[in-house]
Amino acid sequence: MSSELSNARVNLLGKSVEELREFLAELGEPEYRGAQIYHAIYAERKFDFAEMTNLPAALRERLAQEASIALPRIARRYLSADGTVRYVLALTEGKPANVEAVFMPEENRQTICISTQAGCAVDCRFCLTATLGLQRNLTAGEIVGEVLVALEDNREALKPQTNIVLMGQGEPLLNYDAVMAALRILLDQKGVAIAPRHAALSTSGIVPGIERLAKENIRPNLAISLNASSNEQRDQIMPINRKYPLEKLLEACRNYPLKPREWLLFEYVLLGGFNDSPEDARRVVKMLSGIRAKVNLIPWNPGDLPLKRPERERVDEFQRILIEKGVPCFVRDSRGQDVMAACGQLALAETAAAAT
Numbered sequence: 106m107s108s109e110l111s112n113a114r115v116n117l118l119g120k121s122v123e124e125l126r127e128f129l130a131e132l133g134e135p136e137y138r139g140a141q142i143y144h145a146i147y148a149e150r151k152f153d154f155a156e157m158t159n160l161p162a163a164l165r166e167r168l169a170q171e172a173s174i175a176l177p178r179i180a181r182r183y184l185s186a187d188g189t190v191r192y193v194l195a196l197t198e199g200k201p202a203n204v205e206a207v208f209m210p211e212e213n214r215q216t217i218c219i220s221t222q223a224g225c226a227v228d229c230r231f232c233l234t235a236t237l238g239l240q241r242n243l244t245a246g247e248i249v250g251e252v253l254v255a256l257e258d259n260r261e262a263l264k265p266q267t268n269i270v271l272m273g274q275g276e277p278l279l280n281y282d283a284v285m286a287a288l289r290i291l292l293d294q295k296g297v298a299i300a301p302r303h304a305a306l307s308t309s310g311i312v313p314g315i316e317r318l319a320k321e322n323i324r325p326n327l328a329i330s331l332n333a334s335s336n337e338q339r340d341q342i343m344p345i346n347r348k349y350p351l352e353k354l355l356e357a358c359r360n361y362p363l364k365p366r367e368w369l370l371f372e373y374v375l376l377g378g379f380n381d382s383p384e385d386a387r388r389v390v391k392m393l394s395g396i397r398a399k400v401n402l403i404p405w406n407p408g409d410l411p412l413k414r415p416e417r418e419r420v421d422e423f424q425r426i427l428i429e430k431g432v433p434c435f436v437r438d439s440r441g442q443d444v445m446a447a448c449g450q451l452a453l454a455e456t457a458a459a460a461t
């Protein structure tokens with residue numbers, strides 16, 4: 106993988122097919138070469154111009170001098186007992202930063218969880234990433250690069266289907282333009298070719314971002330990190346709720362134009378003794394009435410924060426109440442907990458496991 110850079114060279118990673126066509130035109134080359142390079146980088150995962158043998162040798166040499174394909178560098182790789190791989194990726198362009206991505210293999214598919222910002226400013230109280238604060242936004246190329254690095258590192262073991270979830274570090278809707286530019290490449294069937302229905306973006310509830318996403322033609326599934334059954338409760342664990350309280354958030358959800366067979370996913374981190382009572386469950390049912398919703402219950406993953414994992418009986422009772430009232434509800438025990446790769450744990454806890 107070529108990730109060594111000279112600042113003078115133009116990084117092509119993250120460029121759309123139109124941008125690549127323009128770049129080639131600026132070099133005085135036929136524009137269709139831009140589409141060939143687009144296909145080579147994103148569909149074939151060729152990161153060295155020398156491998157793009159459908160290009161003339163002279164053009165390959167020129168590209169090697171004037172351009173680069175700057176992938177994030179794998180700084181550390183942690184392997185979990187359940188097969189999950191957590192990557193610490195060093196971003197090599199712009200302000201140096203590390204982010205994390207997680208590769209989760211399953212029987213017929215793999216799911217890749219990616220970050221959209223280095224750190225996060227949203228400050229959810231149950232999230233270790235929040236303790237980092239916001240370091241910087243990722244570029245479209247860095248976001249696409251996370252997926253390409255994870256695919257490439259597991260090239261020999263890939264299953265036919267790839268899912269991506271934007272649930273790593275950062276609030277995707279606070280880095281909207283770069284996230285959408287990356288998704289247009291990731292979900293383009295001539296690009297990385299992930300099916301839009303196999304992609305999900307999780308937000309803490311940035312209402313203007315939800316309203317923008319509603320207008321996109323091609324977009325991932327939307328997941329809302331709900332985590333509370335009242336404003337009072339949500340204010341305590343998600344300060345963003347003071348800016349976009351539940352009424353506004355749920356109104357944006359009600360107005361979200363769902364396609365046939367599309368659902369809004371509500372994620373609910375269950376915090377023992379805080380938001381896991383039967384009354385909470387009944388309030389959630391009421392809040393979601395009129396929304397085509399599914400709920401994922403995520404029993405809190407013990408991290409370094411002073412919060413408790415809920416009792417199993419409370420989790421089951423919560424789920425039973427939602428299902429009885431007609432709200433599809435699933436319990437998701439996060440994978441990769443032994444390497445701190447579970448949701449809300451993507452902080453740089455470097456001591457978790459042995460690196461390879």
Ligand code: SF4
Nearest residue numbers: 225228229232235275
């Ligand atoms: S849960 Fe998501 S939005 Fe909230 S602080 Fe963590 S990374 Fe940011």
